[in-house]
Amino acid sequence: MTSLTSLTLKGALDGLDAGAFTSVELTKAHIEAVEAARGLNAFLVETPEQALSMAAASDARRALGAARPLDGVPLGIKDLFCTQGVPTTAASKILKPFVPHYESTVTSRLWRDGAVMLGKLNLDEFAMGSSNETSAYGPVVNPWRKAGSNQALTPGGSSGGSAAAVAADLCLGATATDTGGSIRQPASFTGTVGIKPTYGRCSRWGTVAFASSLDQAGPIAKTVEDAAILLTSMSGHDPKDSTSLDVPVPDFAAFVGRSVRGLRIGVPEEYRVDGMPAEIQKLWDDGVAWLKDAGCEIVEISLPHTKYALPAYYIVAPAEASSNLARYDGMRYGLRAEGSNLTEVYENTRAQGFGDEVKRRILIGTYVLSAGYYDAYYLKALKVRRRIAEDFDNAWEKVDAILTPTAPSAAFGLGENSNDPIAMYLNDVFTVTTNLAGLPGLSLPAGLDASGLPLGLQIIGKPLDEGTVFSVAGAIEKAAGFKARADKWW
Amino acid sequence: MAIDAATVRKVARLARIAEPEERIEALAQELNGIMTWIEQLAEVDTDGVEPLTSVVHAGLPLRDDVVTMGGDAELVTSNAPKSANGFFVVPKVVE
Numbered sequence: 096m097t098s099l100t101s102l103t104l105k106g107a108l109d110g111l112d113a114g115a116f117t118s119v120e121l122t123k124a125h126i127e128a129v130e131a132a133r134g135l136n137a138f139l140v141e142t143p144e145q146a147l148s149m150a151a152a153s154d155a156r157r158a159l160g161a162a163r164p165l166d167g168v169p170l171g172i173k174d175l176f177c178t179q180g181v182p183t184t185a186a187s188k189i190l191k192p193f194v195p196h197y198e199s200t201v202t203s204r205l206w207r208d209g210a211v212m213l214g215k216l217n218l219d220e221f222a223m224g225s226s227n228e229t230s231a232y233g234p235v236v237n238p239w240r241k242a243g244s245n246q247a248l249t250p251g252g253s254s255g256g257s258a259a260a261v262a263a264d265l266c267l268g269a270t271a272t273d274t275g276g277s278i279r280q281p282a283s284f285t286g287t288v289g290i291k292p293t294y295g296r297c298s299r300w301g302t303v304a305f306a307s308s309l310d311q312a313g314p315i316a317k318t319v320e321d322a323a324i325l326l327t328s329m330s331g332h333d334p335k336d337s338t339s340l341d342v343p344v345p346d347f348a349a350f351v352g353r354s355v356r357g358l359r360i361g362v363p364e365e366y367r368v369d370g371m372p373a374e375i376q377k378l379w380d381d382g383v384a385w386l387k388d389a390g391c392e393i394v395e396i397s398l399p400h401t402k403y404a405l406p407a408y409y410i411v412a413p414a415e416a417s418s419n420l421a422r423y424d425g426m427r428y429g430l431r432a433e434g435s436n437l438t439e440v441y442e443n444t445r446a447q448g449f450g451d452e453v454k455r456r457i458l459i460g461t462y463v464l465s466a467g468y469y470d471a472y473y474l475k476a477l478k479v480r481r482r483i484a485e486d487f488d489n490a491w492e493k494v495d496a497i498l499t500p501t502a503p504s505a506a507f508g509l510g511e512n513s514n515d516p517i518a519m520y521l522n523d524v525f526t527v528t529t530n531l532a533g534l535p536g537l538s539l540p541a542g543l544d545a546s547g548l549p550l551g552l553q554i555i556g557k558p559l560d561e562g563t564v565f566s567v568a569g570a571i572e573k574a575a576g577f578k579a580r581a582d583k584w585w
Numbered sequence: 586m587a588i589d590a591a592t593v594r595k596v597a598r599l600a601r602i603a604e605p606e607e608r609i610e611a612l613a614q615e616l617n618g619i620m621t622w623i624e625q626l627a628e629v630d631t632d633g634v635e636p637l638t639s640v641v642h643a644g645l646p647l648r649d650d651v652v653t654m655g656g657d658a659e660l661v662t663s664n665a666p667k668s669a670n671g672f673f674v675v676p677k678v679v680e
Contacts, residue, residue, distance in 0.1 A: 192664070193664050194663075194664060196657075196660045196663060294640050294641065295640075295641050308638065308639055308640070334646070334648065337645050337646055338639065338641045340641065340643075341646075400629065402625075403625065403626055403628075403629055406622060406623040406625055406626050407626060409619065409622075409623055410623060410626075417600060421601075424601070425666060426665070426666075426673055426675050427662075427664070427665055427673060428664035428665060428666075429664070429666070430666070431666035431667070434676070436676070436677075437675075437676045437677070437678055438601070439603070440676050441601040442598075442601050442602060442603035443603050445600070445601055445602045445603070446602050446603035446604070449602065454602055454604075455612075455615065455616070455619075457600050457602065458593070458596050458597060458600055458602070458612070458616060459616060459619060459620070461596050461599050461600040462588070462592070462596045462616070462620075465595075465596065465599060472623070474636055475626055475627075475631060476626060477636030477637050477638060478629075478631035478634040478635070478636050478637070479626055479629050479631060480636075480637040481634050481635060481636065481637035482629060482631065482634060484637055484640065516615065516618070516619060517618065517619065517622050532640060533640025533641070558640075
């Protein structure tokens with residue numbers, strides 16, 4: 096049944112429509128693939144029985160001519176989305192055990208549209224990390240390897256399980272979240288497509304919170320069109336999230352394949368960072384050439400505050416995280432450690448339940464919000480954040496979208512960067528700006544490096560203009576003709 | 586501005602995370618490294634710049650002040666480490 100798992104999501108929907116196979120057959124093929132790929136550590140929870148019952152219900156709907164937009168396609172769910180009756184861990188020991196009695200808005204929309212849940216996907220603990228190594232359940236292994244090497248590589252993070260599962264054909268698409276690059280960097284590292292939409296497109300309700308002003312859900316998929324189909328289902332206003340935008344959701348897939356002739360594409364000089372591999376510069380140049388050939392006008396632009404985005408992020412995100420994660424107190428859910436008084440119970444619970452990176456960020460967040468430092472750090476970072484957003488506002492006067500590399504490197508070895516927090520943080524240097532400004536950003540695979548690893552390009556769009564982002568991504572996807580797949584070794 | 590051992594102990598206490606004494610020095614160094622890197626924000630001229638707290642330009646929506654859900658004490662307490670009769674059971678709070 097290998098052929099069923101190698102389909103795209105659109106291809107699977109077409110096959111289901113044509114009666115070439117059933118959702119139960121499609122789902123069984125994916126369940127077998129998931130079971131055979133446990134060495135990747137991509138799934139934290141497998142839900143094969145639930146998947147098969149959802150698939151059977153889907154087949155019944157289709158038989159009645161009542162198929163929905165995603166009817167019968169098996170998906171993986173990042174274990175940051177609460178799923179009713181299915182354990183949700185955020186890859187943290189502090190949420191062990193936690194079984195939500197409600198469903199996140201994003202996943203409930205996918206089920207409303209007929210999708211099938213295969214299980215819950217591994218991630219960095221509370222989505223804090225760029226390599227999946229902060230997961231309390233061990234890192235996900237990238238299906239991709241360097242040519243002639245069996246070194247285990249990171250799939251990136253925090254949505255490493257989502258990216259690896261899609262790259263390894265374990266599911267037809269996956270949900271993911273992005274606070275500083277957690278959809279786009281793993282997509283770049285695994286040869287998959289990932290989009291973080293405009294802040295407010297997807298409801299945050301029922302998604303475990305990391306940094307509320309930055310967190311956005313989005314899909315990771317095999318193609319630009321698949322990502323567009325999934326995002327259409329995931330998006331939409333939700334009264335349960337006060338920052339959810341009450342705006343119409345276009346059919347994003349309709350934008351894929353549209354002409355990009357006449358679009359003005361910005362190339363920001365500040366993204367040419369020191370030490371960037373020549374291959375990434377070359378890929379970026381290729382992207383520019385492809386878009387020029389497609390009729391775009393290329394415009395050199397300046398985003399002068401780019402280098403301050405990461406330091407600002409490492410104040411804003413930890414500050415919000417320290418506040419959000421205060422809820423893990425051992426009283427209402429999850430782990431409770433013993434102690435001789437209430438404060439000790441809190442302190443021991445959090446010491447035992449959180450991993451080192453989560454503790455580090457809570458401590459930084461607590462520090463920058465503490466008396467005497469609030470103005471110097473937190474308020475300063477929010478002012479710099481506005482400078483970064485203004486850089487983009489100025490750019491939109493000259494361009495319709497911006498093209499950059501997604502990440503400053505290809506996938507690196509597990510363990511290679513784990514002793515240097517700042518080196519790890521620099522993975523997000525090209526992605527974090529859009530989180531701070533609330534803009535949509537998409538990564539798609541566009542080439543391979545010399546060792547055969549995928550590299551991604553990023554397209555940044557205006558607020559709520561995911562449509563143009565999908566059109567530009569579609570043009571690059573067509574021109575790049577990226578067809579490489581990870582050789583199956585697992 | 587440097588973070589010393591006393592600051593780490595204070596912040597860890599504020600964050601309610603027990604940090605063993607032998608970890609304090611190493612943590613101080615780690616946090617110092619990160620905060621030193623963050624110091625470059627001082628280079629940015631932010632005079633007269635309004636802090637950006639939210640990228641959503643609309644005001645916060647209001648809804649009618651009515652009960653929309655509730656009455657599910659058993660469900661709400663179902664994940665609690667300790668619960669009884671629809672209540673959370675917590676350590677003694679008042680000495």
